[in-house]
Each structure stands twice: as structure tokens, then as C-alpha cells.
Amino acid sequence: MTVSKTAEKSSEKSGEAGKGRKDAGEPQAEALQLGELSEQLGYVLKRAQLKVFENFLRCMASLQLTPAQFSVLLLVEKNPGRNQTEIASTLGILRPNFVAMLDNLESRDLCARIRSTNDRRSHILVLTDKGKAVLARAKKLVASKHEARLNDLLGQANREALIAMLSKVANEF
Amino acid sequence: MTVSKTAEKSSEKSGEAGKGRKDAGEPQAEALQLGELSEQLGYVLKRAQLKVFENFLRCMASLQLTPAQFSVLLLVEKNPGRNQTEIASTLGILRPNFVAMLDNLESRDLCARIRSTNDRRSHILVLTDKGKAVLARAKKLVASKHEARLNDLLGQANREALIAMLSKVANEF
């Protein structure tokens, strides 16, 4: 069930540009049989997730946003005035690990920590103007380059069905 | 798009045993709005993947097999006589990282490295008798406790549709 991010370099040798794939060329070392692996939920889930994240990063290259950072900006925009603990726990990020993430976003002036007047322990999170602008551009990129790709691949109906099923698995499994 | 493995402890406070959930009890700190996040492919994919892996580990607790180890055993069983490079690259595992994995499986007598007579550089991989037995038990556990759960949740048809779509995403996205 393990899959890493590096595309297998071995495939570069065989199917390059316009070469009509010779079938009985060299010994060729026949491809392995995946067998039951290709129907293992966890295996195919992980592979799909890696591919999707990989594509997401490419789409966001110009904005330099990771999936995690994008999710933080989205959530802060939707829920302004919440503190670090609330945002982090909603995303399943542990508070200690959230600190460095925010340091990054804040250093890039996308997000700001504001001392709460009610509870001077907590930091209220808000998007800066730049943060809002970047997020707006990010959304457009995701919609046009990322989610649209899923539509092309599966069709609108199947895309929605897939996301609905994944949500169900995520929440009720 | 980030999700960790720890279940949010905060939910333990509210819905415990048989307590009828009071709606207007204490201040309650209203739950955050996920907004567009809940329809982000990457977000829901990652959450689902974590839940599935978590459940897999619980099911395999008695056999002490991780998803990655299970995939290795499955692939070696299906393709006996292949070397480390072939098995690893098929699973998307980099050769350096595969060494420790095999050390582990070999130390538990589940898998064996055999020097190839054709090419004395490579190690042929095979399952030991114990490895075959453990894998057989693992398959039964996965089928009865893991995959069956997906059937209960989605139904047979949807389960197959989900896996088919994930395969498509994994291969063609």
C-alpha cells in the first residue's frame, strides 16, 4: 500500500515521443502483476491522493501554496476571528505543528495573528488584504486547472459522486 | 488540505454515552464552517485515506502489518522470483527506503532474499512458509473487517465504482 511521489524513471525508456511501441523487441523484463493490489481500497486511495496533491502543487506553483496552506487560508477566510487552536483542530493539525505553518503564512503577509482582547492568551486569525487576493487567485487556479481536470476525466456527475463517497468514507468509516 | 491522524479530542466532551445532547447548554463555541473545503478533492481524498489506513492498522493489529508491508507481501506472492528493484519500483518505493522494509520482513521470517544465480548482484524475493501463512490470514482479515466495511457503508455497486474511479484518478490524472 505504499506509493512515493517520484514517477518511475524506468518508464521513460520505453514510451517516449512518437515511437510505435515494438512489442517483441528486447527481453523487456515483463511488467509485474499487481493482482489483488489494484482492488485494495487503501492502495488505490493513496495512489490517487499522491497524484492529486502532485497536480495541485503544479497548479499552485505560481502562488507557492501547498494543499495544507490553501486549506488554512480557506478556513480562515470562511471563519474570521477564530484562534489558532480552533483553526488547527478543525483541519486535524496539532497545535504545535500549526505554529510553523502560521509563521510561514504570516511572514509572507498572507495571514495575521491578532491578540484577542477577550482572552489575551489566544491569537485571532485573519487574512490580510494580500492574503485575500492570493486566495482569490488560488481559487481560480484550482477551479480552472485542478477541479476542471477531474471533470474532464470523470464527468460532472461522477466527479460529484466521487467526492460524496470520499466524504462519506472520511466521516463514517 | 491537511489532516492528521489524531482524532480531535474536543469531541469527547460533547457526545459521550447516553446523554441527550442539550442544544442550548453552555456557550458551546459554535463549530467552524468548512465551506468550500468539503468539496475540495484533495482535502476529502486525504481525510478518507487517513481514515482507511487507520482502520487497516486496527484490523491488522494482531498480525502487525502496515499497509506498506501488506502490499509488499501481496506483490511478492503474486510475482515470486523478482528482485528488490522490481518490487520496490512497482510499489513506488525508492530502493534505498526498501532496504529497511525488507530487513524488517526478513527478520520476522515473512520474506527471504536469495542471491540470484543469473545475476549475483540481485536478490530474488520470495515469501517464506510463515510469510504465506501470515499473508493468507491478513487477506481474510482485510476482506472480513476492512473491505466489508466499505460494502456496508456504500453498497457493493458503489464500492466498485469508487475503486474504479480512484484507479482512474491514480493512473490518468
Added chain:
DNA sequence: GATAATTGTTATGGACCATATCAAATATCG
């Protein structure tokens, strides 16, 4: 007002992933 709990933070360790490098064995090619 003493004690407990919460918030953000630091330090730290583990798991996983990726790259460079190496010795041994093999392949390639002059």
C-alpha cells in the same frame, strides 16, 4: 486567592520520503 485548565510555543523524536554515494557484479564496446 490557591489550584486547575487553556493558549501559544519550544524542544524533541519518530516515520516516511528523497538524493548522493559506494562496492560488487554485470553489460557494453572498442
Added chain:
DNA sequence: CGATATTTGATATGGTCCATAACAATTATC
């Protein structure tokens, strides 16, 4: 044949992400 390049398994190492313990400042609780 023999020099050079490639392949295989392995080691070392660094990065990222995840998880836990602990701490100071602040607030809640009694």
C-alpha cells in the same frame, strides 16, 4: 580481451510531516 559504463543492493544523510512532553502567560474554577 580489457577499459568504461551501468545496474543492484546498501549506507549515509537531510527534509518534511506527525506526535508527545513540557513551559510561561493567561484565564477559569472553586
